[in-house]
Amino acid sequence: MWIWSYEVVSYVWGTAAASIENTIPGFYTFTKVFDSACFVLVWRWLDLDGAAIEAMDLPDLFFGNRRRKSKEQVDRVWAIMGLLPERLRSRVSPGVDYSAQGRSHYWETFVLFAGAVYEEEQCLALLNIPPSTRKSSPPLPSWCPDFYTAEALCNLQIPNEWRRSVRDETGPYRTWFSIEENDIAADEQKSDESRAALLNHPMKLIKVNNNDAILYIRGFVVDTITEVADGTDLLQLRDAYGDLMYQQFANDFDDPIPWTLRNFLVRALNLCRRTCRPLNLDAKVPQEFVTSVLRDSRLNMEANRACEDLFNTFKQSGAIKHKELDKIRREAVDILWWKVHLTFGHSFFATQAGRFGTATPGCKSGDKICVFYGGEPLFVLPSGGVGVGSKPVKFGGTAFIPHMMDQDQRDAARLSEDEIFAIC
Structure with a gap:
């Protein structure tokens, strides 16, 4: 009943507000904290089955909420306070300050909240939140995320993969794991x-x-670290390209963006070969590369084969090679590409x-x-x-x-x- 109510309220309010916005420009500035809070409640019931939000859930919550509307920078934090453990609320709540100075000095709220999470929860989860494209002014401590920013330099991928069930x-992706059903x-x-x-x-x-x-x-x-294939800014480059359906991307040799993204992956693969296969640089894709791209050590040789097929299609004759693959292998390449394109913005290193x-x-x-x-x-x-x-x-x-x-x-x-x- 709760989740149904949240969804209905979110939908009705969002539809009504959209209509009002067409008549009263700026109407959303009065409703943004409601929008953020509604999202948090729905997220809690969909992703956590109604369980209490713990500190380890905060990266997913903040990253998923980063593009929701908010009137003030501090709303990103206050919108979720009521759902957090009591020990954390009791430490942070006295710092609630909606005065003009409190709103303008929003970074003090961010530091207060982050510090409380680290100390009260003895939890480092906030370090998992990707760095922001925005330069905060004044600068935040590097251990404190910019909770207000909508854009990050990479997706939230590293902490979320290698232990998932x-x-x-x-x-087809299920068959890439060397784990039987039983x-x-x-x-x-x-x-x-x-x-x-x-x-x-x-x-x-x-x-x-x-x-x-x-x-x-x-x-x-x-x-x-001794050598890096730097992926900084590639997420923004990928987003600028727009549609990243693999068939279109693989065949686009005129646009410099696909070339840059493909070239980055090839550089990363060559770095892995030099590092892990120094005596056989012409070897097929090393297992270490596949494992790093997908951030999971439980993969079998089907994942390797999909990765080899993917890199074969990066060649100028890629369109023909992709079509020549049988249906199962084409699907595997398409699935792998979806996984790979989420990693743009990350770097690879030896x-x-x-x-x-x-x-x-x-x-x-x-x-x-x-x-x-x-x-x-x-x-x-x-x-x-x-x-x-x-x-x-x-x-x-x-x-x-x-x-x-x-x-x-x-x-x-x-x-x-x-x-x-x-x-x-």
Whole structure:
């Protein structure tokens, strides 16, 4: 009944408001917080089956809500406050300030809210929110997302993939997983246990110094980035192209945008070959590349074959090759392309230890791959932020490396003792 009511109210209000907007320009400025709140309620019932919103749900919620209308920047936060755990509400609610100064200094609300999530929930989920295309003024701490922005440099992909249940997959994509139907429950249990081992690690320490806006996190270093295929700005380029149906994209050799996107993927593939197959650069697509593109280590050789077919169609004769594939393989290429095009904006990288992975944009050679206790993905920090004499540094983003996403794998790869990282 609740969800039905939300949907009806959202639809009726949206339809009525659209009509009124045609008559009274600017009408939406009075209704935007209602629109945001309505979206949050519907999202809660559709995605969480009515369960309480926890801190780990915030990236999905904020990212999905980023294009909803809001009258004030602070509405992005206040629209969801009533659905959050009581301990979090009690800390943040006293900071509610709709005075003229409170609305104009919206960044103070963002920092207050983010700091409360880190400390009260001992949760690093907000670090998973992709960086914004907008430059906040004044600048926010790098650990505090810009909750108001509508545009991000990449999609929310890294934290959402490698533990999702195969039960949710349908069609040809389901056959790419090396998990039989009768093993799905065991795989789900293993994923839940592995995730809990990361999020509830006994060495977790997350603290915010409110005086200088520094976030302190305990963790350790596992690797160093040596080379990057930079994908910064490619999401905006992809969006500028418009329709990305694969048949059209593969055949468009005159438009520079498809060429740029294809060339980026080829550069990333060649980087993976040099890193993982240095003695056989002409080898087919390495498993590490497929795993990094799809951010899942449970894939079988059908996923590899689809990736090989995809890259074969990037050649000038691509249209013919795509048509020559049988129906099942054509469908596989189309599905893979849909998955691949969601990753534009991310970068791919190689590491000193011979690993290959993907990260949110902005990572560069020399950056450190770190484990933060309590964090699910891997994290990137500039080299100046690790080791003896390190200083507070800007957060460098989240990362995925095949076979490095469980706690035991990370412990085996550690290069340093535990230390306290300082992020400004």
